[in-house]
Amino acid sequence: MSEQRYDAIVIGAGANGLVTAHALARAGKRVLVVEQHQNPDTTADIGWVPPRVIQELGVRNLLLEEPDPWLTAPLPSGGALELSRDMGKSLEAIRRISPADAVKWPEFSARMHRLASVLEKLYLAPPPDIETRDPRELARIGGLGLYVRRLGKQAVIDLARILPMSIAELLDDWFESDALKGALGALGIWHLKQGPRSGGTAFNFLHHHVGSPAGVFRPARSNVTQALAGMNGIEVRRGARATVLAKNGRASGVSLDKSGETILSPMVVSSADPRSTLKPVAIELDPEFARAVGNIKARGVVARGTFEPETTPAYWNLCIAPSLDYLERAYDDSKYGQDSAAPYVEVQRTNGGGGGGRLELHVQYVVPGTHEGLTERVAQALHARPDQIALQPAHESLYHGELTLDQILFMRPVPGWSRYRTPIEGLYLCGSGTHPGGGIPGAAGRNAAREIV
Amino acid sequence: MAKRYDAIIIGGGHNGLVTAAYLARAGKSVLALERRPRVGGAAVTEEIFPGFKFTMFSYVVSLLRPEIIRDLDLPRHGLHILPLESTVTPMENGNYLAAWADHDETRRELYRHSPRDAEAYDEYGHLMHFMARAVKPILSMVPPDPTSFAPGDLFALLKLGKHFRGLGAERLHALVKLMTMSSADFLDEWFETDVLKATKSASGIIGTFLGPRSPGTAYVLLHHYMGELDGVFRAWGFAKGGTGAVSEAIASAARSFGAEIRCDAGVSKVLVTNGKATGVVLENGDELAAATVVSSLDPRRTFLQLLEAGDLPDDFVSDIKRFKFRGSSGKVNIALDSLPTFTCMPDGGPGGRLHRGAVSISPSLEYVERAYDDAKYGEFSRRPYMDIVFPSMIDPGMAPPGKHVMSIFVQYAPYKLNGGWTDAKREAFGDAVVNTVESFAPGFKSKILHRQVITPLDIERITGLSEGNIFAGELALHQLFFLRPAAGWAKFATPVRAYYQCGSGTHPGGGIMGASGRLAAMRILKDGT
Numbered sequence: 001m002s003e004q005r006y007d008a009i010v011i012g013a014g015a016n017g018l019v020t021a022h023a024l025a026r027a028g029k030r031v032l033v034v035e036q037h038q039n040p041d042t043t044a045d046i047g048w049v050p051p052r053v054i055q056e057l058g059v060r061n062l063l064l065e066e067p068d069p070w071l072t073a074p075l076p077s078g079g080a081l082e083l084s085r086d087m088g089k090s091l092e093a094i095r096r097i098s099p100a101d102a103v104k105w106p107e108f109s110a111r112m113h114r115l116a117s118v119l120e121k122l123y124l125a126p127p128p129d130i131e132t133r134d135p136r137e138l139a140r141i142g143g144l145g146l147y148v149r150r151l152g153k154q155a156v157i158d159l160a161r162i163l164p165m166s167i168a169e170l171l172d173d174w175f176e177s178d179a180l181k182g183a184l185g186a187l188g189i190w191h192l193k194q195g196p197r198s199g200g201t202a203f204n205f206l207h208h209h210v211g212s213p214a215g216v217f218r219p220a221r222s223n224v225t226q227a228l229a230g231m232n233g234i235e236v237r238r239g240a241r242a243t244v245l246a247k248n249g250r251a252s253g254v255s256l257d258k259s260g261e262t263i264l265s266p267m268v269v270s271s272a273d274p275r276s277t278l279k280p281v282a283i284e285l286d287p288e289f290a291r292a293v294g295n296i297k298a299r300g301v302v303a304r305g306t307f308e309p310e311t312t313p314a315y316w317n318l319c320i321a322p323s324l325d326y327l328e329r330a331y332d333d334s335k336y337g338q339d340s341a342a343p344y345v346e347v348q349r350t351n352g353g354g355g356g357g358r359l360e361l362h363v364q365y366v367v368p369g370t371h372e373g374l375t376e377r378v379a380q381a382l383h384a385r386p387d388q389i390a391l392q393p394a395h396e397s398l399y400h401g402e403l404t405l406d407q408i409l410f411m412r413p414v415p416g417w418s419r420y421r422t423p424i425e426g427l428y429l430c431g432s433g434t435h436p437g438g439g440i441p442g443a444a445g446r447n448a449a450r451e452i453v
Numbered sequence: 454m455a456k457r458y459d460a461i462i463i464g465g466g467h468n469g470l471v472t473a474a475y476l477a478r479a480g481k482s483v484l485a486l487e488r489r490p491r492v493g494g495a496a497v498t499e500e501i502f503p504g505f506k507f508t509m510f511s512y513v514v515s516l517l518r519p520e521i522i523r524d525l526d527l528p529r530h531g532l533h534i535l536p537l538e539s540t541v542t543p544m545e546n547g548n549y550l551a552a553w554a555d556h557d558e559t560r561r562e563l564y565r566h567s568p569r570d571a572e573a574y575d576e577y578g579h580l581m582h583f584m585a586r587a588v589k590p591i592l593s594m595v596p597p598d599p600t601s602f603a604p605g606d607l608f609a610l611l612k613l614g615k616h617f618r619g620l621g622a623e624r625l626h627a628l629v630k631l632m633t634m635s636s637a638d639f640l641d642e643w644f645e646t647d648v649l650k651a652t653k654s655a656s657g658i659i660g661t662f663l664g665p666r667s668p669g670t671a672y673v674l675l676h677h678y679m680g681e682l683d684g685v686f687r688a689w690g691f692a693k694g695g696t697g698a699v700s701e702a703i704a705s706a707a708r709s710f711g712a713e714i715r716c717d718a719g720v721s722k723v724l725v726t727n728g729k730a731t732g733v734v735l736e737n738g739d740e741l742a743a744a745t746v747v748s749s750l751d752p753r754r755t756f757l758q759l760l761e762a763g764d765l766p767d768d769f770v771s772d773i774k775r776f777k778f779r780g781s782s783g784k785v786n787i788a789l790d791s792l793p794t795f796t797c798m799p800d801g802g803p804g805g806r807l808h809r810g811a812v813s814i815s816p817s818l819e820y821v822e823r824a825y826d827d828a829k830y831g832e833f834s835r836r837p838y839m840d841i842v843f844p845s846m847i848d849p850g851m852a853p854p855g856k857h858v859m860s861i862f863v864q865y866a867p868y869k870l871n872g873g874w875t876d877a878k879r880e881a882f883g884d885a886v887v888n889t890v891e892s893f894a895p896g897f898k899s900k901i902l903h904r905q906v907i908t909p910l911d912i913e914r915i916t917g918l919s920e921g922n923i924f925a926g927e928l929a930l931h932q933l934f935f936l937r938p939a940a941g942w943a944k945f946a947t948p949v950r951a952y953y954q955c956g957s958g959t960h961p962g963g964g965i966m967g968a969s970g971r972l973a974a975m976r977i978l979k980d981g982t
Contacts, residue, residue: 131622153600157940160599164633164669164930173775197829199669199930200633295642325830332826335666336819404668405633415626 006032008267008452009254010234011242012431013037015045017271018228019445020430020452022057024269025233027453032263034254038239040229043304043360044221044350045441048211050124053224053442061230065221065351067316073183076322080315081179087215098177108174109215114155115162116209118148123210123436126447127409127418164405167201168324178323186321186344187217189364191399191438193299195331196324200405207403208439218317221350224441244268244427246281251426269448271431273298273400274413281424289423292414296433297407298397301334303366303374305391307347307359309384318347320381334365339374345381366394399438400431409435420448428452458484460977461733461743463720463759464956466494466916469749470703470714471970472955472977474525477710479978484741485712486733488719488917491697492704494749495916495923496965498697502903504853505788508695510912511923512784512842512860513537516676516966517699518593524971530705531698534690535847539810541798542652543893545817549797550648553806566646577643578678580627585678587620587628592961592968595976596935596943631671632930637818639671647817655815655838658864660923660963662779664825665818669930676964691847699965723748723759723952730952733759745977749956749970751918751925752776752938756947765948772939776958777932780909780921781828783866785886787904789857792843793890793897808846814839814889828865833882836889838864856902861886868909868920879906924964925957934960945973946980953977 010021013035025031044065054062069082069089081097083090087106095102121144122128128141148156162170167188171181185196188205195201208219229236242254245262253264270277278285278293285293321327321344330340346362363378371393379386401407410418413433420428430448432438462473465487473485491497495510514534522532538554550566552559564571597609617625630639636654644650654665657673664670692698704714719736723746732742748755756765756773792801792808801807815821815838824834840862845852852858863886870878883906891897909921918925926932935943937960945953955973957963 130625131618149600153941156600157936161931161936161940169777169931194668198635198667199663297638328829335822406630406638406668411626411629415629416622 004264004266006030006263006265008032008269009034009242009263009265010269010271010430011244011254011277012271013225013229013236013238014041014271014431015049015225015228015441016431016445016448017269018225018234019053019057019442020269020271020449021234022228022231023446023449024452026057027449031234032265033234033236034240034242034256034263035236035238036241040238041225044348045224046221046348047208047219047439047441049220049222049224049441050211050443050446052124053446056446057228057231059224059227059231061223062227063223063351067218067221067349069316070216070218071183071317071319072315073179073319073321075179081183083183083217085213085216090215094177094180097179098175101175101177101180104174105215111154111158112206112209112217113214114151115158116206116212118151118155118159119206119436120210121147122409123440123443124447126420126451127412127435129419130410131416163203163206164199165202166197166199167205168196168328170202170205171324182321182323182326183319184217185324185327186319186346189327189331189344191302191364191397192402192404193297193301193334193365194404195328197328203405203408204403207437210440219439221348222441243280244270244277246284246424246427249284249423249425251424267426267428267452269428269430269452271429271445273396273431274429274433277429278422281427284424286423289414289417296401296413297404298399298401298433300368300394300396300398301365302398303361303363303371303391303394305361305363305389307361307382307384308388308390309359312357313347313349313359315347316349318382320345330365334367337367337370339366339370339372340364341377343374343377343381345378347382361389361391363391368394368396398432400433401437403437403439408437412437420451456482457742457744458482459743460484460745460747461486461741462747462749462955463723463733464488464494464749465492465700465704465714465716466749466956467496467700467703467965467967468956468970468973469494469747470700470707471521471525471967472747472749472974473712473714474703474707474710475971475974476977477707477712478524479974483707483712484743485707485714486718486720486735487714487716488736489915490716492714492716493697493700495912495918496696496700498695501786501905502788505856505858505903506695506851507786507858507905508697508844508860509786509907510784510916511696511965512691512844512862514690514692514696514699514965516964518966518968518971520593521967521971525703525706527702527706530702530709531694532702533693533698535693537691537810537842537847539806540652540813541795541802541807541810542648542813542815543795543797544648545820547796549795550646550652551802563646563649566649567644570644570646570649573643580624581675581678583624584628584631585675587617587624588675590616591934592966593972595945595972596937596960598935598941598943600941631675633668634671635666635668636670636674637665637822638668639674648815651815651818651821652813654818655813655821655840658821658825658838659840659862660782661927661929662781662828662865662867663929664822666822667825672930673928691842691844693848693850695844695848695851696965703967720759723949725760725764725949725952728764729950745951745953747953747955747973747977749954751778751922751956752954752958753778753919754917755954755956755958760949769939769942769948776938777927777929778868778920778922779927780868780912780918780923781866782862782864782921782923783833783882783909784907784912785861785863785883785904786907787859787861788852788902789859790900790902791855792846792857793859793894793900795894797893805846808843810842812841814841814893824865828867831867831869831871833866833870833885834864835885837866837886839886839889841890861890866908868913868922874908874910879908879911882906882908924962926962928963933962937962945976
């Protein structure tokens with residue numbers, strides 16, 4: 001047994017873990033981060049990094065990528081639909097496939113952006129506590145209500161009407177072009193074991209729109225994890241998997257897998273997924289809580305990988321989702337335990353990490369443990385050779401809990417425990433499994449650190 | 454023009470009749486107009502084949518509001534509800550799952566499939582009972598408008614917030630889950646027996662264009678606990694004389710209060726002068742004047758068909774155009790020479806009780822989900838989900854002695870079928886239904902004397918329900934409460950003064966509940982027109 005040298009141990013050196021660690025260090029705590037992987041992750045972070053995270057921690061060397069055009073979707077007739085950051089350019093591109101859709105594009109973009117701004121407000125603080133009797137919390141909830149009302153009557157209606165909708169219904173209300181609806185609809189099913197016709201996918205669409213400019217429906221990419229890893233003030237131990245230790249309802253530290261070493265600390269903050277964090281200490285938990293943790297839906301549906309064509313392609317972000325039906329059929333296969341026969345594929349070209357021209361793949365839907373013939377099918381979708389594709393097997397949900405309406409806000413990670421605490425004193429959660437969830441690197445980490453401090 | 458009525462009700466379905474009865478009871482001169490030769494709308498009993506009576510469309514009663522039964526004294530007007538006590542689900546391996554009237558027997562039956570589920574069943578039942586009780590008051594309230602700053606709306610919203618907070622954390626969380634999850638996911642948290650989850654979740658998809666894995670279907674599980682008695686997990690009732698008898702009873706009550714009901718009197722148009730409804734024009738050209746006009750038709754016909762384009766504001770019109778119907782269910786009515794024998798329970802159980810209850814063709818979650826997949830892409834289900842009852846077993850008056858009638862509710866049959874519905878497609882759909890039943894009850898086909906196949910298109914043609922949606926508009930989360938049928942217009946009034954809506958397309962909608970009709974009547978009386 002070693003003596004207590006740390007005020008806090010943070011499990012996981014991803015964006016959220018590092019944000020929490022640095023924030024705790026700023027508050028004067030001696031912090032150790034334990035990360036299971038030996039080498040730092042060089043893949044791009046996908047998702048909007050809240051500027052407040054950057055400012056508060058003084059993160060430097062941050063590379064924010066805002067690809068333009070932000071989406072290239074091949075058209076069945078040849079050519080491609082290219083959506084740009086410039087509203088006028090997108091409008092022109094959409095007009096070529098559907099003049100009616102082009103007319104609606106600006107208003108659609110504005111309405112979605114307004115709704116995403118409501119989510120943004122919710123995401124930079126712990127979720128509203130609807131059971132509270134604390135006047136300050138009640139005032140905060142009232143303030144949120146007022147904020148929404150000030151956006152106007154239409155925003156209130158949209159919020160109530162659109163969040164539970166399916167992305168297919170939402171897009172069918174506005175547009176006619178299959179190519180446009182497929183490309184937008186893909187964001188609604190992003191990391192979700194749901195098809196575009198499933199309720200709540202409109203929310204998932206808006207979630208991933210938070211932080212993007214109006215008319216841009218793909219999240220930003222950055223090197224935020226690498227930038228955070230390069231900062232001083234915390235100690236990081238790599239290549240060791242940490243298991244939480246707890247006794248008599250109190251966290252006491254972690255044990256490291258290979259060495260068996262025990263590191264003591266009165267506070268453990270885990271950015272790993274809630275289920276695997278809590279499993280080793282299940283005996284300390286109330287059965288109701290343990291059951292709720294067991295019920296977290298975190299079904300992995302995405303395989304990531306890389307694509308190496310002979311020449312660097314012209315696009316920044318290629319999307320193979322030609323229609324909503326295409327996505328729905330891809331989902332149908334996964335319902336019955338199979339990888340999609342024709343999967344939704346997205347290729348993201350990034351400049352971050354290991355130099356120019358790296359192409360990262362997002363393949364959905366896959367079922368962990370399968371993947372027979374998947375490489376070939378992805379190659380076919382991209383008109384490439386299988387040897388140019390390298391897929392990693394899919395794990396549980398990268399988001400540590402699907403972003404469905406029953407698993408967000410005060411229901412995340414489990415109902416009633418959304419304030420980053422657990423029933424074990426001194427054990428906190430700060431990863432994507434907590435509010436506001438995956439796809440917004442650093443937000444959960446920041447909220448958690450503020451709650452802890 | 455002759456007499457000027459205080460109120461004219463368009464449509465003689467159960468909601469229209471309830472509104473008529475309540476208004477007449479308050480002393481108003483009321484005329485209800487029905488297009489068809491008989492009242493009832495989708496709740497009618499008809500002798501389709503000589504001697505065989507069918508509840509043509511809706512076939513069970515579970516949610517009829519008790520206050521309506523009381524206020525209108527319906528039993529005195531002939532309403533008599535007989536319990537449908539059990540549900541048997543035949544499985545593809547020849548086994549079955551049954552839910553009987555007796556709670557302990559149901560638990561023993563569940564135990565046979567899974568001891569764990571038998572344990573969870575009671576806890577689940579308690580929670581659902583509680584939740585149903587918590588939600589029930591909402592069915593009897595006028596939805597507040599959250600976009601309004603009117604003191605009444607703000608107060609109602611606060612009251613609603615307080616009501617829900619009063620539930621306590623655990624139940625509030627369960628409610629959020631019920632409102633947002635798919636029935637399959639919700640049930641996965643409780644049970645492991647697939648056929649149990651399939652049968653329960655099947656009741657969550659009725660009338661929707663959703664599958665058991667589609668979020669938004671869990672909420673409907675609650676509905677089945679609202680009308681429940683003595684722990685039966687799907688307490689449905691069957692009206693003596695069929696659902697048409699429910700309509701007749703309400704009509705009789707309305708008449709007893711002085712309401713006039715005219716059949717064969719379709720309305721082609723609502724007369725509007727200076728933004729105010731003044732009467733109606735019948736299909737035969739007659740004009741009738743009224744101080745108030747109330748439509749019980751679905752929102753599409755209430756606003757887009759009965760009014761002129763210029764009568765309504767544009768954004769309201771686009772809201773109504775966006776309101777979704779997507780009919781997804783059909784009905785097959787069969788006259789039988791004798792009862793079919795199901796492989797899973799050849800003797801029909803002690804006392805033949807299988808045929809006295811419902812038979813649910815929902816052998817597995819995958820079965821029901823695949824039925825939905827067919828419909829998603831514009832085909833009827835090759836092997837559909839079915840809810841079968843034998844009304845003649847409960848009410849012998851429905852068929853000639855020794856013979857039987859069988860009512861098969863079928864899902865999915867999309868209104869927008871690829872290539873459209875034709876006579877050949879209708880028969881093919883009927884064949885799919887019959888063949889599927891045959892696979893669970895060999896020899897069934899040879900017992901069929903007559904069959905009537907009803908597609909969503911037929912439902913639309915006969916009852917007028919747009920796209921054949923049995924709830925007069927989908928019961929999806931974004932079409933409920935203050936969004937039914939459109940934001941700002943969920944309180945039964947419409948943008949046209951003196952023109953009201955009272956059908957299932959308004960809050961709370963759906964099923965033979967009558968709540969919409971009653972709430973609308975209250976609102977009209979309060980407005981004092």
